[in-house]
Amino acid sequence: MRSCTSTEMIYYWTNILIFIIISEHVKRCHSSDNISVPDIVKLRALDMWRMEMKMNMTEEHRNQTYEIQVGRTKNMYIIDRMSLNAVADTVIWTSQMPLNCTDHSVRIRHISDNPTLGSWSAWKTHYGDKNLSQDVKMYPKNQVLKEGSTLLFCCIYSEDAHITDMFFNNTKYKVIIISSRVKAIRVENINATNLYGVSFNCSKDSSEEALNFVTFPPEKLHCIRCETTDVRNITCTWKVRRAPNLGGSRKRMYRLLIRDSEAVNCSLKNRHLVSCSFPVIQQQVTYNITLLVTNSLGREREHYIFNITDTVFPLPERSEVTAGVLDAVMDLQLNGSFRGLCIICQIEVEPGGMTQELQMNGSDSFQHFIFEIQKLQPSMRYTTRGRCATQDNDWGRWTPSRAFLTGPLVTVDVWRQIRNGPVRTVTLLWHTVKSHPEVYIEAYEVCKNHTDPQSDKCINVTQTRVDLPVDVHVCDFTVRAVSQTGLSVPSQITIPSAYTEAVMNEKRIVGNAEGFQLSWTRSSSSTCDYTVEWCMLGVACSLQWRKVPVNQTYLSLEAEYFRPGVRYTFTVYWCNAEGHRPHEKHIGYLEEQKPTQCPTLDPHPSVTWSSVTLKWSFDEDDPNHNAFITGYEITVQRDLDSDISQSSHRQMINKPHSKSFTFSDLEEDRSYTFHLSACSSAGCGQETSTTITTRKNYYLLSAKILVLLLVLVSCCICLCYCQKILREIPEEFNFLHLKALDLDEDLYEASEKIRTFKIEECHWCDVEVLDVHHHTMIQNTWLTDAEDLSHPFITYKVPVPSFLTPSYQLTTGIWDSQTTDLTNFTYVSSEQQDLSDKMFETDGKVQEAKTSGFISDYVTSVAF
Known part of the structure; x- marks a missing residue:
């Protein structure tokens, strides 16, 4: 009974507990359903890291607290959650993983202070990349x-x-x-x-x-400063605590924004200073600018206001120093728009700390502030710098320091001449320049330097040259002037080794009215000044020289130091630590003139009956010439001619080294005068002449006689040969000896009546000769129907008895009234013979002979 009761009690309380739990759950569900949740309308990636959520937010959703969860992959692993007091309808979430790596999903629910929570919205997903290729x-x-x-x-x-x-x-x-x-x-x-x-x-x-x-993101700007050095452009700068570490398209961008003007790009002047410039705006005094720094991680900006009159700090554009012996002149050059401002400039000279100031009213053009620096020491090195300011403003920046060296009281310019022989000798020559008229030079100290200064050997001379023996090695000499104020600055020269082989390029030059303009190629081995020496050739040499800076390859020499018509040679030396070596040689004249010397003709020229070869001797390279010889001119004149212009010929030879010329196509046994002269660019000089007579052409005379003899012999041989041929002609061809026909008056009248062709009207005649044999017939050619245009002459062949002789006589008065065809009975045979009618049948017409005892040849015309 007790066990049953306890079991029932357990069952009873269990049911009550379940009921309470279910009731609470149902209550919560009903409570939650009463609060709505905003929908996530759109979800998109702003970049690789940021995702934007856009919600459908109504008024009842605002000022509420919501919870957002972010899930990753298809399994929705929660990687982040956050609370949101809804005010805006857009939320941006930043991911630690790139959104491309995988899917990212978002959902939202309503939360409050009470334990009752709202339900979650559906997941909204942003999908990551899908790798469909084989590469990772x-x-x-x-x-x-x-x-x-x-x-x-x-x-x-x-x-x-x-x-x-x-x-x-x-x-x-x-x-x-x-x-x-x-x-x-x-x-x-x-x-x-x-x-x-x-x-x-x-x-x-x-x-x-x-x-x-x-x-890293941009830092806040600090130490902003704007100034102008010329009142034409304003430069603003600020310092960067941490120098940017990226460049190219990822570098940090600097910009300056001016109100009512365009933006100006700025640049990083050095690792910790940004600078940007913009032109001054006319009539504007106060400037309000914004400085902006951006990169891919963010931006920083700073506002700055300034008055342009407070930012003027003039800076000299250039500074030049001209040094003397005891003084110097410094020129500060200011360029800007300083009109209406008072400019003060100051210089400082070291050593000594000496300062000077000058004040001038500003202008819009170039301004020079000239400072005269006094009480300097000769041969002393000084440095100077300058700065400027406007009234009531601080000083501007110092210009870079300029160093200068005051000149010595005496300057020695030394050069040398080297003679290589059994004993190698060097001649040192020098010029002195006095910087002060009261300086008196007592002597010159010449020293041969050695590695050990105590081993130097010095001598004193009073002249400006000295000859010294040297060995084949490199050695140094110094020359100093000794005056009442002490020794001058030493002038050093290095004598090169005797084993140095110099290869020079040589070229010709011609000066002009201003002098010589020398130029040469740059030597890559030269490390010190070039030296140009020259000497007048052909006379005693007075050596001159001029030093040229190493970066200069030209030299202008004034015409007053040279004479026209005199050849000069200029040698350019390049220099390094081992001395001066020849580089180029220039030979030329200030002004070329006509040659004064004439060539010498060879007294034994080569002469033929039609040509003359002249030979001569002349030294075209003689330095005593007053011009470069460019060639020769030869004038040929035929003697005993009245018209000199027609009988003379001028020949130019443009090869100065040519010493012969051949004139051909001359007449035999004729005298010619030859005039020879040397030429230059200024013209031809004096002439030398000679008269030469061509030889007689005996060979031509012999050839003419021989030709005549050959012609006579040939004619004789031909005559003999023809006579021999005539003797061998057979007798039967004697009938060919034809005579001209004698036409009597009757025959002429008859011919006129029948209008036959006249003999002179006949164009041609065919005579055919055939072998005549007894009791045979020959073929004789008859010409008829000459009026047939297609066949001018039709030949009819009629058999003729062989007993007919070839001799014919003219017959008149023989006419046949029955003859139907008009026939010219010009030739009638002298022998009578009865012939049958068949013998006169031809391929053409048949003529019947009514007259017995005669045989007629039918022809229309006959001509011999």
Whole structure:
């Protein structure tokens, strides 16, 4: 009974407890359903790290507290949660892992102070990248990261992968498994990188890597200063505590914004100073500017207001110093728009700390502040600098220091001449320049220097030259002037080794009215001044020289030191620590003149009946010439001619080294006069003449006689040969000896009546001769129907008895009235013979002979 009762009691209280729990749960559900949750309308990635959540927020949702959860991957692992007092309808969440690595989901619910919580909204997901290729995708890549942040770096594989280690900046990190295909590492407190960034690898053996760059946000601007040095442009600067570490497209950008004007880009002047300039705005005194610094991590800005009159600090554009012996002149050059301002400039000279000031009214043009510096020491080195300011303003910046050297009281310019022989000798020559008229030079000290100064050997001379023996090695000499004030600054010259071979380029030059303009090629071996020496050739040499700075390859020499018509040679020497060596040689005249010397003709020229070869001798390279010889002129004149212009010929020879010339096509046995002269660019000089007679052409006369003899002999041979041929002609060809026909008057009248052709009207006649044999017939040619245009003459062949003789006589008065065709009975045979009619049948017409005893030849015309 007790056991049953206890069991029932347990069951009873259990049911009551379940009922209470269910009732509470139902109550909570009903309570929660009364509070609505805003919907997440849109979820998008702003960049690789930030995700924007946009909610449908109504008025009842505002000023409420909500809880947002962020889940990762398909399994919705909660990686972040946050509370939100809803005011705006947009929330931005920043991830430690790139959003490309995997899926990120967001949901929201209402929370309050009471224990009753609202229900969660549905998950809204932003999907990560899906790797469909064989290559591994790595994130982040080529990104600018913030220094000191903690980030996750991931690798996305195309298939399941088992990776244990990944590397960041060549350091191994433990792998975090995001999913079967996504692995990541966690890097804390990332340090700033250099320009080349930091690498990230998915494995140690992988050749693929992702580079990223770590920097820091812009810092607050400080030490802002704006000033103008010329009142034309304003320059603003500010200091940078920490120099930027990135460049290129990732570098920090600096800009200056001016109200009512365009923005100005600024640049980093050095690692800790930013500078930007903009032109002065006319009629504007007060400037309100904004300085802006930005990079991919953020921006900083600063406002600055200034008055332009308080920022004027003039800075001289140039400073020049001209030094004398006991004084110097310094010129500060100011360039700007300083009209209406009072400018004060100051210089400082060291050693001694001497200062001077000058005050001038400003202008809009170039201004020179000239300072005269007095009481300086000769041969002393000084430095000077200058600065300027406007009235009531601080001094501007100092100009760079300019060093200058005051001149010596006496200057010695030394040169040398070297003669190589059995005993090598050097002649030292020098000029002295006195800087003060009261300086008196007592002597000159010439020293041969050695490595040990105590071994130097010195001599005193009173002349400005001295001859000294030297060996074949390099040696140094110094020359100093000795005056009542002491020794001058030594002038040193180095004598080169005798083993040095000099190779010079030589060229010709011609001066002008102003003098000689020398120029030469630069020597790459020269380390000290060039020296140009010259001497007038052909006379006793008075050596002159001039020093030229090492960076200069030209020299102008005034015409007053030279004479026209005299050849000069200029030798250019280059210089280094081992002495002066010849570089180029220039030979020329200030002004060329006509040659005064004439060539010498060879007294034995080569003469033929048609040509003359002249030969002569002349030294075209003689330095005593008053011009460069460019060639020769030869004039040929035929003697005993009245017209000299027609009988003379002028020949120019443009080769000065040519010493012969041949004139051809001359007449035989004729006298010619030859005039020869040397020429220069100024013209031809004096002539030398000779008369030469060409030889007789005996060879031509002999040839003419021989030709005549050959012609006579040939004619005789031809006559004999023709006579022999005529003797061998057969007798039967004697009938060819034809005579002209004698036409009697009757025949002429008959011919006129029948209008036959006249003999002179006949164009031609064919005579055919055939062999005549007894009792045979020959073919005789008859010409008829001459009026047939297509056949001018039709030949009819009629058999003729062989007993007919070839001799014919003219017959008149024989006419046949029955003849139907008009026939010219010009030739009638002298022998009568009865012939049958068939004998006269031809291919053309048949003529019947009615007259017995005669045989007629039918022709229309006959001509011989």
